[in-house]
Every structure is written in structure tokens, then in C-alpha cells.
Amino acid sequence: MTALEMRSRMLVKDVMSSPVVTADDDTPVSDVAKLMKKHNIGCVIISDKNGRPIGIMTERDIVERVVAKNIRPGEIKAKEIMSSPLVTIDAEKAISEAAREMSRLNIRRLGVMYKGELVGIISSKDILAVTPELIEIIQEKARIENQNLLEESEEFSSAGYCDNCGEWSDDLREVEGSFLCEECREMRQTEL
16 A cells, blocks of 8 residues: 555544543533533533443534423433434544445434544544545545556557547547547658
8 A cells, every 4th residue: 555545545533533522421411511612612422420422412402402492401411412322433444434424324423432442523524624635635646546557558548539530549549649540640650
């Protein structure tokens, strides 16, 4: 695997947010909301008494399950409104796999696991932030591969219409910037 191939396969661990902000499942929703504000984040991972991640509470959960129902946030616990179970992905997976999983489940965040431990969180926003860079990497890789193909074969042929006579040919080759069929190439050779 070349350096470019390794670079073009961006992993979840490359773009995840870490460390993860967590709260116990018995924490009042108002305190979880304060954590979100303090850390300027849109979600908090909810853990059980043993510290295992069991769910996620998002801003949307608070709006739909607390505010819209006119429940006082200090009177309801995180475990009562969190989304559960927490959907996770391995830190070594490609971000394309994370994006597919989010799309399939219609969610925007995944917990990131490494060796059985929660190590981060990846969001659709994280993936979108690196998409322009990935496109540039893919374009550069294609350009290099095309250049290598041209260098490996002395004459690269393709099918299409001849730039000189306009006839279809299965053996077009580039000559001085024009794609020519075999007959037009031979005529050009005799003219020289």
C-alpha cells in the first residue's frame, strides 16, 4: 500500500471528537443541558453506574421529550429521555462506513469504540468537514494513476472518433494533441 493509498482511506479515529463528555444515567436533564452548554456540544453520552455507555442525549431529545411536553428539566433523569442503545463504530473503520451506518439508521452521531472502550464520537458534521480534502486526495490519486498508465504504455489507444477524418476507430492514439485513427497516423507519418 502506497502512502497515497493509506492517506486516501481516512479512518473514524482521524476525524472523531475526543474525549467524550459523559453523564450518569441518573443525572437530571437540566445538568446534562448545562454540560452541553459548557462544552459547546450538541450531545452527551449517558453511562450506567459501571461507566459503560448505554445511550446518548442530544439537544433534540431535550426539545422533543422535555420542552415540548412541558416537563421541568430538573425533575427528569437522563435515562428517561436518552436515545438507547448507543450505536457505535470501531475507531479503525473507514469514515465511509460511518457515513453509511448513519444514513442507514437515520442518525447523526456514533460512539467510537477502541478495544471495548468508548474513545470518541463521530458526527455527520465531522465527516462533512473532511469531505473537500478527501475529494482532492481522490482527484490527485486518479491523476497520478492516469499518468502512470500513460508512462507504462508507450502508446495509449482508445476507441472513438478520429479528430482528423471523423471516422470511428477502435485504435485511436494521441499524436501531437489529436486522437487519430491508424490511417490518419500513417498519412501523417508519410507527410513527415
